Amino acid sequence: MATQWTDHWAARTQHLKASSIRELLKLTARPEVISFAGGLPATETLPAQAIAEACDRILKTQADRALQYGPTEGYLALRGHIADMYRARGVPATADNVLITTGSQQGLDLIGRVLIGKGTPVVTEAPTYIGALQAWLVSEPAMTGIPLDDDGMRIDLIDLNQRINLLYALPNFQNPSGVSLSMERREKLVDMAHRERFVIIEDDPYRALRYSGEDLPALLEIEAARLGANWDSDGRIIHLGTFSKIMAPGLRVGWVIAPTTALRMLALAKQGADLHSAMLSQYIAEELLREGIIEGNYPLLVRIYRERRDTMLAALEEHLTGLAEWTKPQGGLFIWVKVPGVDAHDLLAKALERNLAFVPGDNFFFDGRGRDAMRLNFSCMPPDRIREGVARLGALLAEARHEPLASPAR
């Protein structure tokens, strides 16, 4: 008799939602597809040679530790180097404030387990990172989405009459919009969290990928500057970082920085989740960080991605003027394109027929909004394919304008 698996699922599985991005990526693996869909680093930026050399050294001298079970919190030397990076920016963090995760995605998941239950009030940017939605919506929180403008999250629109448990922000080159939170709003947001006593989840995967404008301090740094020696007891920010965009995503090494009380609870949740993250990956990250190879790779990353961003912005100007509006990111990997009156899902269906892919905007909302927008990634296609892809997109949009509008019910 056929097994009725639905009889066995827990109630929460009804909230498990596939990431259309990861489903799309399966379609876009064919080389003829111009994909603006994923958020993949350009392959040519991966420090493969340095990783191979590090791997060789590690396995010759420290194989017994790099291949053996390790601590849940992560490889101590790596945690120490990461703490050093933040100390250099004024955050009084030690290795005890650092938890190594299986990519930033696991950091988001652990935060969900520890801080989000049914009805927990959670504030996010709208649109926001799809991975946070995936990790958190299974717990059925009470979500509120705050719109963005060119200075990032409109924090003046946060309703302070309602309790907030946590607020999730990507201050730098937000995914998916590409916009950054202004310095003034950063200061105000940290004030607000302390006055209203909510927790900020600061997700910062892209900071090193700045192509124009001036580096701005993380919310964590602003808070630490105010709290000084009291940061570990009084801090309210859980900060996420990752090597995925500055070294290699396939190694799956991210980290969480938080006051020790919060960090210990996250580590406890991680024990049950996967015991610990891959040790060899952590040893590689430690070696590349210590040798300065990761930082040494920033100029290459910035040079390649700046050219691609500029190419995409110029192509949008050429092919989409009058058809759409888009953001002008100072860094990161994404541009957000609004296409009023057009259904991005219909457009994607046609685009795929012409070997072009992007992510429809509603994937980045928890309430179905965003079908008249899309996220374009510019990091993993070379400039000529970016130009060609945007030209195709422009042609599709021009055609869509001459068709009847999609019914609002869709």
Next chain:
Amino acid sequence: MATQWTDHWAARTQHLKASSIRELLKLTARPEVISFAGGLPATETLPAQAIAEACDRILKTQADRALQYGPTEGYLALRGHIADMYRARGVPATADNVLITTGSQQGLDLIGRVLIGKGTPVVTEAPTYIGALQAWLVSEPAMTGIPLDDDGMRIDLIDLNQRINLLYALPNFQNPSGVSLSMERREKLVDMAHRERFVIIEDDPYRALRYSGEDLPALLEIEAARLGANWDSDGRIIHLGTFSKIMAPGLRVGWVIAPTTALRMLALAKQGADLHSAMLSQYIAEELLREGIIEGNYPLLVRIYRERRDTMLAALEEHLTGLAEWTKPQGGLFIWVKVPGVDAHDLLAKALERNLAFVPGDNFFFDGRGRDAMRLNFSCMPPDRIREGVARLGALLAEARHEPLASPAR
């Protein structure tokens, strides 16, 4: 003002419980400690040289894929080889039935997310694997523990008048008891699951580590032999495997085999958990599996561990006769020792003073039982230290007999 993190925790964090094993491991890292506490493979069994060579080849020829984002389900070639292993034993699995996980622990965690909610009836062996308890108790299931004898779980004691959603079993060299489920009970358990329509979670990390007796088929193989071509639609077993005990735990590569309907839901849960497991680890596992290096390492593993098991059993006979009772495992990593009238926590406190460590038995129960028992690991200490450690344990137990019993209230 100090942050009151307890104001921010989700309700489920009260059920987050630290693994005493992982806490103990921090104490036992000093070289002078004789540790029977962990479940670590012997360092000398790790195929470090083969891994170094594989790593070198992978990073020379496939770095762009091994270092890049990969599919949530895992590296396709690895999934295919794992399916092949099971097909060779009569399970009609394809790569679509295989999900790569960040160690078996993640498999348990994903099963908890997808199949276990508040009040879900779950049956386990008692004692059982601590990692399953850690992953599942946060969801507040209705747990029932079934005692073990020398033939494994006493399946005749399963109460079939109550609904069971899933039953968790480690048929081979169970952790922590070391006992194996007899062939007769394996057949009956598979029958029972189909008759009573519950799901079996079969956790099988140790099968290759058999030192005496005859290899027995997995529950999955027994089911597949009965269902034949209907296995994918009618199967009710989710089977967990891992490279941790047969290659290297630090790489964190485990797998789940299940009918595709269940597998897809587990993969969906994994998307939110960590996107995917470390790719380099998966490429290494694929290469070592394809080259036959993993299987080629079995004789070494068996030779080393058999000697250690025999040494520990002989030392127990010499030093604990009349003081304790213990199991005689045919494989795996653990021996279970019952010490009636002695509190294993008191004993551990004294043992640590003499640089000896083990895990008190109550860690493997969800209801506080087992304080008069302990788990001894024999895989990661050389024979002379096993003899010395068991002698110390015998002396401690002899002393404990001359002391008043611990109060029953503890």
